[in-house]
Amino acid sequence: MEKLTHFDAEGHAHMVDVSQKSHTARVAVAESAVQMLPETLALVTEGRAKKGDVLGVARLAGIMGAKRCADLIPLCHPLPITKVSVDLTPDDSLPGVRIRAEVRTTGQTGVEMEALTAASVAALTIYDMLKAAEKSMTITATRVVLKDGGKSGRYEAQP
Amino acid sequence: MEKLTHFDAEGHAHMVDVSQKSHTARVAVAESAVQMLPETLALVTEGRAKKGDVLGVARLAGIMGAKRCADLIPLCHPLPITKVSVDLTPDDSLPGVRIRAEVRTTGQTGVEMEALTAASVAALTIYDMLKAAEKSMTITATRVVLKDGGKSGRYEAQP
Amino acid sequence: MEKLTHFDAEGHAHMVDVSQKSHTARVAVAESAVQMLPETLALVTEGRAKKGDVLGVARLAGIMGAKRCADLIPLCHPLPITKVSVDLTPDDSLPGVRIRAEVRTTGQTGVEMEALTAASVAALTIYDMLKAAEKSMTITATRVVLKDGGKSGRYEAQP
Amino acid sequence: MEKLTHFDAEGHAHMVDVSQKSHTARVAVAESAVQMLPETLALVTEGRAKKGDVLGVARLAGIMGAKRCADLIPLCHPLPITKVSVDLTPDDSLPGVRIRAEVRTTGQTGVEMEALTAASVAALTIYDMLKAAEKSMTITATRVVLKDGGKSGRYEAQP
Amino acid sequence: MEKLTHFDAEGHAHMVDVSQKSHTARVAVAESAVQMLPETLALVTEGRAKKGDVLGVARLAGIMGAKRCADLIPLCHPLPITKVSVDLTPDDSLPGVRIRAEVRTTGQTGVEMEALTAASVAALTIYDMLKAAEKSMTITATRVVLKDGGKSGRYEAQP
Amino acid sequence: MEKLTHFDAEGHAHMVDVSQKSHTARVAVAESAVQMLPETLALVTEGRAKKGDVLGVARLAGIMGAKRCADLIPLCHPLPITKVSVDLTPDDSLPGVRIRAEVRTTGQTGVEMEALTAASVAALTIYDMLKAAEKSMTITATRVVLKDGGKSGRYEAQP
Numbered sequence: 001m002e003k004l005t006h007f008d009a010e011g012h013a014h015m016v017d018v019s020q021k022s023h024t025a026r027v028a029v030a031e032s033a034v035q036m037l038p039e040t041l042a043l044v045t046e047g048r049a050k051k052g053d054v055l056g057v058a059r060l061a062g063i064m065g066a067k068r069c070a071d072l073i074p075l076c077h078p079l080p081i082t083k084v085s086v087d088l089t090p091d092d093s094l095p096g097v098r099i100r101a102e103v104r105t106t107g108q109t110g111v112e113m114e115a116l117t118a119a120s121v122a123a124l125t126i127y128d129m130l131k132a133a134e135k136s137m138t139i140t141a142t143r144v145v146l147k148d149g150g151k152s153g154r155y156e157a158q159p
Numbered sequence: 160m161e162k163l164t165h166f167d168a169e170g171h172a173h174m175v176d177v178s179q180k181s182h183t184a185r186v187a188v189a190e191s192a193v194q195m196l197p198e199t200l201a202l203v204t205e206g207r208a209k210k211g212d213v214l215g216v217a218r219l220a221g222i223m224g225a226k227r228c229a230d231l232i233p234l235c236h237p238l239p240i241t242k243v244s245v246d247l248t249p250d251d252s253l254p255g256v257r258i259r260a261e262v263r264t265t266g267q268t269g270v271e272m273e274a275l276t277a278a279s280v281a282a283l284t285i286y287d288m289l290k291a292a293e294k295s296m297t298i299t300a301t302r303v304v305l306k307d308g309g310k311s312g313r314y315e316a317q318p
Numbered sequence: 319m320e321k322l323t324h325f326d327a328e329g330h331a332h333m334v335d336v337s338q339k340s341h342t343a344r345v346a347v348a349e350s351a352v353q354m355l356p357e358t359l360a361l362v363t364e365g366r367a368k369k370g371d372v373l374g375v376a377r378l379a380g381i382m383g384a385k386r387c388a389d390l391i392p393l394c395h396p397l398p399i400t401k402v403s404v405d406l407t408p409d410d411s412l413p414g415v416r417i418r419a420e421v422r423t424t425g426q427t428g429v430e431m432e433a434l435t436a437a438s439v440a441a442l443t444i445y446d447m448l449k450a451a452e453k454s455m456t457i458t459a460t461r462v463v464l465k466d467g468g469k470s471g472r473y474e475a476q477p
Numbered sequence: 478m479e480k481l482t483h484f485d486a487e488g489h490a491h492m493v494d495v496s497q498k499s500h501t502a503r504v505a506v507a508e509s510a511v512q513m514l515p516e517t518l519a520l521v522t523e524g525r526a527k528k529g530d531v532l533g534v535a536r537l538a539g540i541m542g543a544k545r546c547a548d549l550i551p552l553c554h555p556l557p558i559t560k561v562s563v564d565l566t567p568d569d570s571l572p573g574v575r576i577r578a579e580v581r582t583t584g585q586t587g588v589e590m591e592a593l594t595a596a597s598v599a600a601l602t603i604y605d606m607l608k609a610a611e612k613s614m615t616i617t618a619t620r621v622v623l624k625d626g627g628k629s630g631r632y633e634a635q636p
Numbered sequence: 637m638e639k640l641t642h643f644d645a646e647g648h649a650h651m652v653d654v655s656q657k658s659h660t661a662r663v664a665v666a667e668s669a670v671q672m673l674p675e676t677l678a679l680v681t682e683g684r685a686k687k688g689d690v691l692g693v694a695r696l697a698g699i700m701g702a703k704r705c706a707d708l709i710p711l712c713h714p715l716p717i718t719k720v721s722v723d724l725t726p727d728d729s730l731p732g733v734r735i736r737a738e739v740r741t742t743g744q745t746g747v748e749m750e751a752l753t754a755a756s757v758a759a760l761t762i763y764d765m766l767k768a769a770e771k772s773m774t775i776t777a778t779r780v781v782l783k784d785g786g787k788s789g790r791y792e793a794q795p
Numbered sequence: 796m797e798k799l800t801h802f803d804a805e806g807h808a809h810m811v812d813v814s815q816k817s818h819t820a821r822v823a824v825a826e827s828a829v830q831m832l833p834e835t836l837a838l839v840t841e842g843r844a845k846k847g848d849v850l851g852v853a854r855l856a857g858i859m860g861a862k863r864c865a866d867l868i869p870l871c872h873p874l875p876i877t878k879v880s881v882d883l884t885p886d887d888s889l890p891g892v893r894i895r896a897e898v899r900t901t902g903q904t905g906v907e908m909e910a911l912t913a914a915s916v917a918a919l920t921i922y923d924m925l926k927a928a929e930k931s932m933t934i935t936a937t938r939v940v941l942k943d944g945g946k947s948g949r950y951e952a953q954p
Binding site for chain 2: 003004005006007011012013032043052053054057060061064065068071072073074075076112113116117120121123124125127128129130131132133135136137138139140141142143144147155157158
């Protein structure tokens with residue numbers, strides 16, 4: 001059975017010791033999506049041009065959210081993040097907005113939680129910006145799609 | 160067409176003026192879920208008794224996350240939250256953990272973003288606690304199920 | 319001689335007691351400006367359309383900065399801010415960007431520090447966004463232009 | 478034309494990748510000043526001895542502000558700051574207080590934003606401590622005077 | 637047996653609902669003390685005049701700490717603090733420094749945690765400022781000495 | 796006489812320059828204790844099994860508190876913490892709960908303040924969780940028991 005590293009031998013939560021892990025280049029990519037009505041999505045796509053940049057606000061919130069990860073997730077290590085990007089793509093087939101967050105570090109542990117936090121905060125911000133138009137939006141499919149660097153090797157999600 | 164209140168007439172983002180809104184009792188309930196393999200879920204349910212309380216950590220993270228909402232979501236108003244609860248239920252049919260967060264205030268604006276943030280941070284923490292066992296977990300179905308109090312009236316999500 | 323309210327009778331810093339002050343509608347407006355070379359300003363004005371929205375990022379940073387005021391300024395009271403807007407106007411005669419931040423509350427003390435913090439953080443962000451192009455930018459003329467509500471009455475800066 | 482590094486090829490804001498930059502000793506010095514009436518400045522200079530240490534409070538706020546830089550400025554990288562000092566000098570010729578903040582790191586990117594943030598928060602705190610005596614104070618001449626370390630070399634402002 | 641209000645009927649932690657509690661004037665006073673060697677205390681008392689104001693720094697840290705209480709203590713409600721003062725008194729009989737923190741609010745729940753947090757952060761800061769001289773200092777006797785306002789009535793600690 | 800490193804030659808507070816200190820493995824252990832009535836302690840020990848996990852909440856709060864140290868203690872350097880554990884042991888002879896916090900880093904300065912902060916926040920949280928049952932609890936004996944790594948060598952407290 002797998003070991004849950006966030007608990008010690010007695011089952012008590014702790015922040016696991018990464019002192020001996022090497023400072024490696026690490027990257028993680030996470031995805032999320034906000035499903036909405038077609039008419040709500042129309043507000044996003046029209047707005048970019050003239051009425052207000054929903055995606056610009058959400059992108060910035062996601063980037064800043066990555067920096068707050070260790071404040072929010074109890075057992076996460078604080079890490080010197082070296083890169084964050086958040087891509088937001090309107091998708092009529094959803095319909096809604098697809099989110100892709102990439103985070104890099106040269107620290108001693110992975111950054112998948114930072115990437116997931118960036119994607120989640122971007123998604124929450126999209127909800128906030130559009131909730132006056134539609135309350136029934138749903139945030140869905142938040143997951144890690146790529147993790148690389150460090151001892152545990154490369155992980156890629158199945159499509 | 161609906162008006163996006165977070166933008167002014169020129170399409171610039173602003174924190175909308177709620178000075179004239181009344182101090183009412185307000186409540187919001189949000190849901191989320193973390194889907195995982197049956198063997199990962201088994202770690203959660205067994206762990207509650209003896210190996211480490213994944214849900215206890217996630218519950219606390221969700222409660223504290225509600226208090227950080229206005230720090231994370233750019234145009235959210237800071238609010239004197241008067242109640243937060245986060246319920247976490249293992250569900251074999253998912254399989255995974257269902258999350259339900261309830262937030263109350265007597266402030267001048269609604270608390271659906273606080274409830275969504277609590278649910279999202281709890282979900283992210285479940286991912287963090289279990290990621291040593293499974294990286295392919297997915298956070299899904301994050302949405303508002305109830306919002307009441309204030310001028311816009313009661314909203315209930317369809318089941 | 320004026321009394322400095324942030325010190326007690328012995329000259330020790332304290333957060334002054336506002337328990338007895340009434341909950342009134344209060345507003346404050348602060349200004350600032352970032353002076354730069356004409357070619358740097360051109361990057362801002364062109365960028366809005368196609369290369370990157372410097373002012374959109376700075377506006378959001380200023381709004382979020384207002385919410386962090388009580389964290390940054392040691393003796394400021396935490397306040398339930400009810401409105402923040404930050405206007406950013408390119409001005410060829412400066413040359414540079416003029417900043418105007420407005421903050422409202424219904425709390426027990428004024429919001430001029432919140433408005434000044436919003437204007438300052440917006441100005442710092444403009445510097446950050448443009449520093450790859452010019453390091454010699456200067457932030458100038460940061461001041462309160464309007465304060466109203468509360469016992470001390472209306473204050474308007476001289477033009 | 479200069480490139481604005483905080484935007485990607487599509488003009489979207491991102492936190493630029495510094496993973497490949499070397500860990501070098503870096504330093505930045507920023508200045509600011511708070512202009513006030515001579516009688517307000519007298520409160521500062523007299524107060525140091527007996528009525529309350531305005532400059533001691535502002536110095537500490539500036540030092541702590543440097544540590545919050547990456548929380549405030551959206552696209553700033555979090556950095557392991559290794560030194561902060563904030564010097565505050567009453568100047569009758571202004572009249573007012575001159576501020577000089579120095580920040581050092583051994584990180585992968587420069588610390589001019591940390592130095593500017595330290596100087597700005599110190600200036601805002603001086604305003605806060607003295608605003609009961611004078612509302613017309615102005616914060617002025619906030620700029621980088623020295624930046625060294627890293628690939629882009631030494632920058633010194635003109636006097 | 638007493639009921640622990642921070643747990644619900646199933647024993648799960650929650651932030652208890654205070655929506656129905658009245659907005660009353662509330663006050664709490666907490667104490668703490670830092671014991672040290674007489675020669676360490678001498679550094680404090682001499683320093684106030686000429687070598688560095690240990691108590692001034694600790695006082696400010698305590699005041700700011702009160703504002704961070706709800707960030708630190710998981711189930712504390714965020715509250716609009718209306719007053720914080722921290723008194724620090726060198727005491728040769730300890731020998732060391734005695735700390736007394738007073739916090740007021742007009743919120744819906746008590747402020748004893750805010751007062752205890754202010755006293756504790758002030759004590760930790762005294763340790764930090766003096767640790768180069770003595771590592772064996774001990775923080776002791778941190779307790780609530782007064783709590784008043786609200787339904788549960790007045791509490792005074794025995795001397 | 797010992798030198799207080801947190802003040803410069805003029806007695807002004809500063810964050811001391813650690814740029815030249817080496818990145819070494821460093822560890823610190825701090826202790827604290829919460830004294831309470833036997834019947835209050837009984838709530839803790841019984842609760843672990845069925846009524847609510849006081850120690851689980853306090854442990855998590857302590858771990859998260861270590862990460863906030865540089866935010867709380869004015870002149871502390873931000874550090875990349877690599878491990879935090881908080882052990883909480885009910886002790887009938889006190890009666891009360893004994894706290895032991897261990898923090899590790901590979902940074903340029905020691906982590907005794909992080910360990911003391913973890914212990915203190917855990918103690919404050921125990922008080923918060925149990926205050927409905929007893930207001931007269933006292934936090935006592937907060938001190939550093941071990942510090943190792945770095946130039947100043949190993950320090951062990953006397954038993």
